Amino acid sequence: MNRRGNCSDNAVEEAFFQLLKRSMSNEKIYSRRDETRADIFDDIEWPYNNWRR
Helix, strand or coil, X not given: CCCCCCHHHHHHHHHHHHHHHXXXXXXXXXXXXXXXXXXXXXXXXXXXXXXXX
């Protein structure tokens, strides 16, 4: 949650969504919301789990 006067919270959120948009810009058009969620989950979860191992 952003609080008034706390710009560091906003910077982290903006950086995250910028990376997400960049990785999802493969011009794929989703017909269903669950397909979109699954792709976003894969983009976030797969690299994180490989990094932890």
